[in-house]
Amino acid sequence: MPRGTKTRVRRRSFLAGAGGAGIAGLSGCVSFGGGEESSGDTGDGSEGESDGATAGETGSEPIALGQPAALSGQWDFLQPGVSQATDAAVSHINEAGGVLGSELEVIRRDTAVNPQEARTVATQLVESDGVAGLVGLFSSEINPLWDFLQDLAMPVVTPWPGSTYLDTRGGDKLTPDDVSDDEWVWRTVVGDTVHTSGSAVYALEEGFETLGVLNGNTEGERSYAEGFLDVYEENGGTLVERVEVELAQSSYQSALSRLFDADFDAFLISLPQESAITALSDWSDGEYGRQPILSDTLASQAVYDQVGSDIEGAWAAQPGRSGPGYDTFEGIYAEAGDAEINAWTPPSWDAVTVMALAIERAGEASPAAIQRNLGPVSRGDGTPVQTFAAGKEALANGEEITYRGAATPTTFTQHGNVFGTVTISTAESGGFTQTSQVSAADVREYVPEGQY
């Protein structure tokens, strides 16, 4: 064989091998399939094959819920606690005999908090996996996919979204039997409107009457800052300077320099964690001083450790852990693993539990039946229950139930939202600790009726 020919063959072989390896590698890295399954301690790991329309009626086939998840991407550090809470809820439900006598399982697939990927994953979960409902999706996925989700007509009960976009969207409009006016998204975490209101109220109570704002130019970061400012300015606070920045910059010194040229009492930072650490480290290096107010995700040990002692005194308002069922949840959660509890962990437990109770009350696992029953199991004067086991028993006795959740009481408003206390976490003595609370009633004063 001529030398040149041999070389070409070797290169072709190389390219074919490299191409094949690349495709295999990429298909493993990008989530085109292969979700994780959770069916609790009693599951055999088999994938649910029902179409979701009648699953559970006979009690012979597993009932599956789908969980679009942040297994990668900029919010993936929050997923371990949410996954553990989901798995703990599923285990608890299956130990109580399952839903309608069937084993419950959750099929988890990664979206990386990317709207395009979320659309693909939601379609896969519904069309291929035959799930009866979804227990996930972030604001930045829901908002651009709103029309798609309504056309999908699949109940989405999610622990993630804070966006004010959902304040007047979602839920059953207090007409549970009539799904024609429904919107198919419910959230078990308090919206930004609630905890940004709590944060703004707390800032004013502490005497910070003038404010500077440094926020990212993405929807979530803007939404948080604007939610804060709405309440802050309506109640006498004054915005002095606002600087918007791009995320993942190597330095925020120019933005800080501009911000701190203005005269104000405190400054709000609304950025994802990694960008916030860079910005706050720059703030510390520049010795700018003044009172930092952090957005909800920033009250973390990583922020304290990387910024150092200069961050002491900074505080963040987070969704509280004020649900009547919190202690019950915490006990079961602790036995399921060692993932750190974050503000989205108890809402994840609530999302799975309230969905399972809706199926149990409906007597079937079809999307419309679940949608019709999410309101009735969460509102009204039924027997208060804090776990699926208690709810199942009460329903079997012919009683109406009202689920009392872990994160909040989980009383869905007409728009599928929940209300709860706001926790103030302050950086002190080596970490963030809870130092104060703003009650749900106090916050409610600043949120008009019907607007949430």
Next chain:
Amino acid sequence: MGLLQEILFGLVTGSYIAIAAIGFTLIYGIVNMINFAYGEYLTLGAFVGLLASTALPVPLPVAVVVAMVGGGIGSLVLARGFFTPINQTGPVPLLLTSIGLGIALRNVIRLVAGRNARYFETETTTVRFDSVPDLSVGPVDLLGGFFVTTEQLTVVGAAVAVFVAVHLLLTRTNVGIAMRAMGDDEQLARVRGIDTQLVRDSVWILAGVLAGLAGVLMAIQTNVSATTGYSQILQILSAAILGGAGSPYGAIVGAYVIGLVIALSTALLPSGLTGLSTAAAFVILIAVLLVRPSGIAGTEVREA
């Protein structure tokens, strides 16, 4: 704060970009390919440096050297594995391969290294010069008090050292002269007895060394994660194109233009537009290319 402080911030940002942009543009000028995977080279360098400083552990300056060596070796291995076998296919297949390699590397790093960002343990000292008087021209204060940190000085110092070293390499060493000759005409260089494959390998190693250094410096300022380098690749690419693709001196100028535009636009744009500072840098890029399509320098590495 005054304009002087903003210029200092711009110079620091430009220094990060310049170190990486030199490596990027050398590959373009001599290997004749746009390497979109170059951001991942920075990421690899950052991880090697972090590993050295935490696992071995060695002092940070030694970790930087380890990252540069690791970057050089990694760059050569990747080039031999993915680019050298298709060298003759032209710039488009090389470009597409580099895009695919970048995606694959980013995801492999994410799978191997995990989700969480990691951080170098560093101590920063701030030196203030608050007694500098104001010099106002209209609404703009040209001077005024300013500060610098030891971290900023290190970055600018490292950049200057790299500029001098690259200049000496290209003008005073046989391999540098061979690089320029090969960039000018590869066939003629081969006829003149230059081992062109050796020169290509030298360029890959040099680009990897610079990526390792830039990656660690970037990571010290931000963090080490799968996207440490990827998040900077557009600015690096823009600096190289703005300066005149293929020209290391042009890349240096382009990097500082971009750094200064980002800093000054953040300081001077109207309040609602500050989030568009990087976009402002790209507007400058487009404007320069419209007037001078070959970039600021207008010369490639062969004419350096």
